[in-house]
Each structure stands twice: as structure tokens, then as C-alpha cells.
Amino acid sequence: xxxxxxxxKYLFRKEGQNVTLSCEQNLNxxxxxxxxxxxxxxxxxxxxxxxVNDFQKGDIAExxxxxxxxxxxxxxxxxxxxxxxxxxYLCASSxxxxxxxxxxxxPGTRLTVL
Amino acid sequence: GENVEQHPSxxxxxxxxxxxxxxxxxxxxxxYFPWYKQELGKRPQLIIDIRSNVGEKKDQRxxxxxxxxxxxxxxxxTETQPEDSAVYFxxxxxxxxxxxxxxxxxxxxxxxxx
Numbered sequence: 772x773x774x775x776x777x778x779x780k781y782l783f784r785k786e787g788q789n790v791t792l793s794c795e796q797n798l799n800x801x802x803x804x805x806x807x808x809x810x811x812x813x814x815x816x817x818x819x820x821x822x823v824n825d826f827q828k829g830d831i832a833e834x835x836x837x838x839x840x841x842x843x844x845x846x847x848x849x850x851x852x853x854x855x856x857x858x859x860y861l862c863a864s865s866x867x868x869x870x871x872x873x874x875x876x877x878p879g880t881r882l883t884v885l
Numbered sequence: 886g887e888n889v890e891q892h893p894s895x896x897x898x899x900x901x902x903x904x905x906x907x908x909x910x911x912x913x914x915x916x917y918f919p920w921y922k923q924e925l926g927k928r929p930q931l932i933i934d935i936r937s938n939v940g941e942k943k944d945q946r947x948x949x950x951x952x953x954x955x956x957x958x959x960x961x962x963t964e965t966q967p968e969d970s971a972v973y974f975x976x977x978x979x980x981x982x983x984x985x986x987x988x989x990x991x992x993x994x995x996x997x998x999x
Contacts (some may be wrong), residue, residue, distance in 0.1 A: 801987050806989075811894065812991060812992075813974060813990055813991040814929070814989040816986070816987075819986055832930055866985075872985040873919065873934070874931075876928040877928060
């Protein structure tokens with residue numbers, strides 16, 4: 772069963788703590804993305820990776836970090852430097868070599884800072 | 886970078902009416918324009934997309950039109966049904982590149998009243 776998964780579904784964090792969100796895909800996609808979703812602001816790109824061991828900052832990278840050690844995995848760490856981390860986080864993947872640049876999304880992780 | 890503006894932010898229609906959502910983009914090199922639907926608590930899913938070499942594309946009750954000169958594209962839903970109620974996002978790819986990086990609009994909350 773192919774797809775993209777995220778865990779956990781809900782995550783609670785105390786202020787000052789780092790937390791890591793998991794994203795895994797078995798679609799054999801080269802590219803992976805992390806978005807943050809807030810009400811009324813659409814999907815904002817945090818980081819993206821086109822190939823293993825390479826990634827670039829998106830529009831709102833401050834306070835976040837990523838790694839891409841394996842093609843299937845693209846974890847996102849929300850650090851204590853992120854001033855307003857409470858949000859819905861979506862991971863996506865795509866196969867840029869295809870003419871259709873469709874991005875497939877995971878089910879999301881809702882992060883709440885207590 | 887690319888900037889995508891989406892209007893309206895909310896749209897309320899009666900069942901059976903048509904709904905139109907409009908987006909403008911800033912980068913004249915963009916050549917791929919997808920539309921995503923996100924139901925409450927679910928992940929965004931692609932519903933239709935268009936490439937810059939065509940002006941219109943239809944899929945049953947859904948159609949998308951593109952005006953490259955004016956740099957705007959629109960989603961048209963005919964004969965709306967209550968299950969069409971969701972948040973709709975437009976997007977444009979960045980600078981005509983092929984690796985799939987997308988910039989999303991702010992989203993439109995569509996409500997279809999029975």
C-alpha cells in the first residue's frame with residue numbers, strides 16, 4: 772500500500788522544548804516538502820528537499836530544521852527558537868521528473884504548545 | 886519569488902448553483918497550476934490541474950481556466966453539491982522549474998447549503 776504517513780497525529784510540547792515530526796513515504800518520490808497551515812493563511816513552505824542529503828529553506832524556515840538522510844524520510848524539528856509553533860504541519864512528496872508535478876500530502880500533525 | 890493571491894476567502898452558495906474561485910500569480914515563468922481540495926480534518930488532495938500550454942481543462946463538474954497574459958486562473962464548479970463544501974487552494978509552481986516547488990494561495994472556504 773503506497774502512500775505518505777506522518778506521526779504523531781497530535782503532539783503537545785512545553786515551551787522551550789524541541790520536538791521532531793516524522794514524515795515517511797514509500798512512493799519512491801525524490802522530492803519532499805514541509806508546510807505549515809494556519810487559519811486564513813493557506814499552506815506556507817517551511818523546507819523542501821529535491822534529493823537525498825540536500826534541502827533548501829522555504830518561506831518560513833526560521834525556528835525549524837530538517838534532515839534528508841534517506842529517500843523515504845524527511846523529519847522536521849521544531850526548535851525552541853520558533854516563536855509561535857502551534858499549527859497544523861503537513862508533509863508532501865512529489866516526483867519532479869514527471870510532467871505532472873502533483874504533490875501528495877500526508878495526514879498532518881497538529882502541534883500544540885502548552 | 887512567486888506570489889499567489891486567491892479570492893474570495895469565503896464563498897457560500899445554494900446547492901445546484903455554480904461557484905467560481907479566482908487566483909492571480911506574479912511569476913510569468915510559472916507553467917503549472919494545480920487546485921487542491923481539503924475537507925475538514927483531512928489532507929489536501931489534487932482535484933484538477935492545468936499547464937500553461939492550454940487555456941481550459943474540464944473534469945465532469947469541475948473546470949479550470951488560465952489566462953497567461955493576465956496571469957490569473959480560476960476554478961469553476963457547476964451544479965454544486967453539499968459534499969463540495971471544503972477549503973480550496975490554488976497554487977503555482979516556482980519560476981517554471983520542474984522540481985515541483987509550489988506556492989499556494991490563502992484558500993477559499995466553500996459552503997454549499999442544501
